[in-house]
Amino acid sequence: xxxxxxxxxxxxxxxxxxxxxxxxxxxxxxxxxxxxxxxxxxxxxxxxxxxxxxxxxxxxxxxxxxxxxxxxxxxxxxxxxxxxxxxxxxxxxxxxxxxxxxxxxxxxxxxxxxxxxxxxxxxxxxxxxxxxxxxxxxxxxxxxxxxxxxxxxxxxxxxxxxxxxxxxxxxxxxxxxxxxxxxxxxxxxxxxxxxxxxxxxxxxxxxxxxxxxxxxxxxxxx
Amino acid sequence: xxxxxxxxxxxxxxxxxxxxxxxxxxxxxxxxxxxxxxxxxxxxxxxxxxxxxxxxxxxxxxxxxxxxxxxxxxxxxxxxxxxxxxxxxxxxxxxxxxxxxxxxxxxxxxxxxxxxxxxxxxxxxxxxxxxxxxxxxxxxxxxxxxxxxxxxxxxxxxxxxxxxxxxxxxxxxxxxxxxxxxxxxxxxxxxxxxxxxxxxxxxxxxxxxxxxxxxxxxxxxxxxxxxxxxxxxxxxxxxxxxxxxxxxxxxxxxxxxxxxxxxxxxxxxxxxxxxxxxxxxxxxxxxxxxxxxxxxxxxxxxxxxxxxxxxxxxxxxxxxxxxxxxxxxxxxxxxxxxxxxxxxxxxxxxxxxxxxxxxxxxxxxxxxxxxxxxxxxxxxxxxxxxxxxxxxxxxxxxxxxxxxxxxxxxxxxxxxxxxxxxxxxxxxxxxxxxxxxxxxxxxxxxxxxxxxxxxxxxxxxxxxxxxxxxxxxxxxxxxxxxxxxxxxxxxxxxxxxxxxxxxxxx
Numbered sequence: 001x002x003x004x005x006x007x008x009x010x011x012x013x014x015x016x017x018x019x020x021x022x023x024x025x026x027x028x029x030x031x032x033x034x035x036x037x038x039x040x041x042x043x044x045x046x047x048x049x050x051x052x053x054x055x056x057x058x059x060x061x062x063x064x065x066x067x068x069x070x071x072x073x074x075x076x077x078x079x080x081x082x083x084x085x086x087x088x089x090x091x092x093x094x095x096x097x098x099x100x101x102x103x104x105x106x107x108x109x110x111x112x113x114x115x116x117x118x119x120x121x122x123x124x125x126x127x128x129x130x131x132x133x134x135x136x137x138x139x140x141x142x143x144x145x146x147x148x149x150x151x152x153x154x155x156x157x158x159x160x161x162x163x164x165x166x167x168x169x170x171x172x173x174x175x176x177x178x179x180x181x182x183x184x185x186x187x188x189x190x191x192x193x194x195x196x197x198x199x200x201x202x203x204x205x206x207x208x209x210x211x212x213x214x215x216x217x218x219x220x221x222x
Numbered sequence: 223x224x225x226x227x228x229x230x231x232x233x234x235x236x237x238x239x240x241x242x243x244x245x246x247x248x249x250x251x252x253x254x255x256x257x258x259x260x261x262x263x264x265x266x267x268x269x270x271x272x273x274x275x276x277x278x279x280x281x282x283x284x285x286x287x288x289x290x291x292x293x294x295x296x297x298x299x300x301x302x303x304x305x306x307x308x309x310x311x312x313x314x315x316x317x318x319x320x321x322x323x324x325x326x327x328x329x330x331x332x333x334x335x336x337x338x339x340x341x342x343x344x345x346x347x348x349x350x351x352x353x354x355x356x357x358x359x360x361x362x363x364x365x366x367x368x369x370x371x372x373x374x375x376x377x378x379x380x381x382x383x384x385x386x387x388x389x390x391x392x393x394x395x396x397x398x399x400x401x402x403x404x405x406x407x408x409x410x411x412x413x414x415x416x417x418x419x420x421x422x423x424x425x426x427x428x429x430x431x432x433x434x435x436x437x438x439x440x441x442x443x444x445x446x447x448x449x450x451x452x453x454x455x456x457x458x459x460x461x462x463x464x465x466x467x468x469x470x471x472x473x474x475x476x477x478x479x480x481x482x483x484x485x486x487x488x489x490x491x492x493x494x495x496x497x498x499x500x501x502x503x504x505x506x507x508x509x510x511x512x513x514x515x516x517x518x519x520x521x522x523x524x525x526x527x528x529x530x531x532x533x534x535x536x537x538x539x540x541x542x543x544x545x546x547x548x549x550x551x552x553x554x555x556x557x558x559x560x561x562x563x564x565x566x567x568x569x570x571x572x573x574x575x576x577x578x579x580x581x582x583x584x585x586x587x588x589x590x591x592x593x594x595x596x597x598x599x600x601x602x603x604x605x606x607x608x609x610x611x612x613x614x615x616x617x618x619x620x621x622x623x624x625x626x627x628x629x630x631x632x633x634x635x636x637x638x639x640x641x642x643x644x645x646x647x648x649x650x651x652x653x654x655x656x657x658x659x660x661x662x663x664x665x666x667x668x669x670x671x672x673x674x675x676x677x678x679x680x681x682x683x684x685x686x687x688x689x690x691x692x693x694x695x696x697x698x699x700x701x702x703x704x705x706x707x708x709x710x711x712x713x714x715x716x717x718x719x720x721x722x723x724x725x726x727x728x
Contacts, residue, residue: 011241014240014241014391014393015240017361018240018393018396018397021397021400022400025400025401025404026404028404028408029404029407029408029411032408032411032412033411040288041288041290042284042285042288042290042293042338044288045284045288045350046350046353046354048408049347049404049405049406049407049408049409049411049412050408050409050412051347051409051412052409052412052413052419052424052428055418055423055424055427055428056427057427057612057644057645057646057647058645059431059432063598065590065595065598065599066587067595071592072589072592073589073590073591073592073595074587074588074589074590075587075588075589075590076587077587077588078273079577079585079586079587079588080575080576080577080585083267083270083273083274083343085263085267085342085343085344086343086346086433086434086435087432087433087434087435087436087493088432088435089432089433091274091342091343092342094342094343094433095282095342097287099282099286099287100280100282100342103280103281103282104280106280107273107279107280108587109587111576111578111584111585112584112585112586112587113583113584113585113586113587114586114587121595121598121599123598123599125598127609128609128612128645129427129430129431129612129645130430130612130613130645132430132431132432132441133430133441133444133445134438134441137441137442137445141445141613142613143706143707143708143709144608144706147608149603149606149609151601151603151605152597152598152599152601152603153601154599154600154601172647175605175647175648175649176647176674178649179647179648179649179650179674182649182650
């Protein structure tokens with residue numbers, strides 16, 4: 001009898017587990033297909049299969065440059081050797097959202113010998129990806145000389161403890177903004193408009209003032 | 223009545239699908255192979271535990287990337303090293319099937335913990351797949367065959383080594399199979415949502431990225447748009463049909479065979495090494511008892527003996543049997559785990575990640591040249607015209623709206639198709655295509671606006687009767703500057719009657 005009960009319980013337990021797991025996988029697929037924000041969180045990462053969803057035409061590397069009070073510059077790079085997790089690129093370069101930058105700065109500076117640092121510049125280096133093609137392929141496919149040029153973009157300025165002092169748009173965003181700002185009509189309209197934060201009129205405060213006034217005056221409202 | 227019967231047969235079918243009993247050979251193979259592959263990148267990171275996963279380093283939690291804050295505790299380096307060692311030990315125990323469930327439960331949870339701690343340099347989608355499978359293995363009977371546990375159990379019982387293997391419900395294997403159906407279906411949805419996947423741009427840029435290991439074949443493929451488009455469509459068709467074919471008697475060989483081919487190609491095309499092996503080792507969950515019998519039959523016919531493969535687990539089991547009677551197996555596991563943890567702390571100390579003890583002091587930061595730095599910091603260099611373009615080519619065949627071949631010789635009367643591929647982001651451009659003869663005399667010019675959302679632009683040139691056989695150039699210009707030029711030779715009879723006057727159109 002006990003064995004039969006145990007078997008039944010195991011079967012029910014397995015059934016519940018299967019149902020739960022299938023629901024979880026379905027949630028990931030449906031959430032991803034319909035782009036429901038509920039699937040775009042930490043747990044969602046485990047059930048959303050969005051492999052290779054993004055791509056860029058330009059390659060980039062991030063440089064961290066420390067400046068001391070005497071105006072000397074230092075490369076904020078692990079002198080013990082940067083970890084390269086998935087190939088021959090340093091770990092910090094896989095941080096597309098630049099969230100690791102403050103910690104990276106703090107970690108390298110706290111474990112290295114250097115004069116007191118005033119600020120750390122975070123610089124993006126960008127180049128078109130076709131220049132990644134090896135020379136032998138370049139010469140057989142492209143007819144132009146391989147004339148690679150890197151572009152640099154000051155992404156942020158941080159303090160020695162990694163605290164953000166100044167932040168600039170990402171190079172890709174900056175390119176998009178430039179192309180929009182290049183439109184004279186839009187530029188004129190943007191210059192003509194004056195977005196502002198109104199400190200003179202606040203509907204909620206006005207409503208509160210009105211309601212207290214009406215309460216005091218026995219129901220008089222405007 | 224028939225509806226009731228239909229529902230009943232559906233449930234019976236589902237019950238057969240999930241609870242049919244088989245000897246878990248497939249799962250046992252997954253148990254041995256998957257953690258072995260998953261351990262390779264984790265072993266590499268053992269030398270960097272302090273830096274990647276401890277409070278003395280710079281972990282970046284997955285939850286932080288999603289704006290959920292630091293969900294997990296970041297432990298002092300010594301504790302992180304100890305736990306990391308336990309994770310490696312537990313997964314190795316899982317491979318050999320020693321206290322299998324306990325091993326996978328502890329190893330799997332620690333694997334997820336360490337992956338989530340370093341979302342930049344450890345966590346990837348293959349870690350997610352491995353995490354799913356490790357947790358499924360922890361609730362399965364994957365240790366029922368070909369394991370230390372199984373040998374111990376058989377030797378403790380009356381059957382000895384010749385006892386028949388146990389048969390268990392197949393649902394854990396089914397969950398792994400369903401996981402893969404979901405993965406491929408989800409990946410297909412991602413591709414369907416990315417139009418640039420089908421036009422080849424996305425793959426091209428991935429193939430010329432150097433973010434993974436070297437990928438020489440990928441770089442070659444990147445320069446063949448037709449191949450990219452064809453392989454893109456094949457991939458999506460395979461991913462969508464995988465859930466339909468995977469459980470068909472013959473269909474599963476097609477689905478899994480194509481899967482193996484696809485994943486092997488990603489090694490050479492994308493430079494991925496761990497991802498393909500994580501996936502293909504999980505395919506072993508699709509193996510049925512009858513497949514193993516067939517494989518055994520083939521091996522027997524080929525006179526290949528595999529008995530030695532089981533020797534390590536038998537030796538391990540014999541050693542474990544010599545323990546004092548009052549010490550339970552879990553106690554041995556815990557004692558060994560503790561020893562590994564202590565060893566890991568010692569290893570972390572001796573590895574001296576930051577080089578402080580080896581150097582006798584903190585290592586110095588490398589200095590940089592002031593002029594170089596100032597140029598980097600103050601650079602406002604605008605993008606060169608030629609850097610807005612990926613490539614420029616001429617040919618005669620169009621596939622999915624794009625130039626699919628490359629030619630430098632055309633017969634009189636043929637249409638020459640010139641196409642430039644652009645690197646986004648770019649602004650709205652005025653792009654010109656100029657036909658010049660060998661003496662650089664301009665014959666025809668055509669231009670078109672290429673808006674910021676366009677990834678390529680095409681020009682058709684009808685050679686017709688305007689050109690005589692000879693050498694010519696097609697020159698691509700953007701904002702009045704020459705970006706690229708391609709030579710071509712026009713051959714054939716001058717007197718060929720063309721269908722239309724020579725013209726450039728777009």
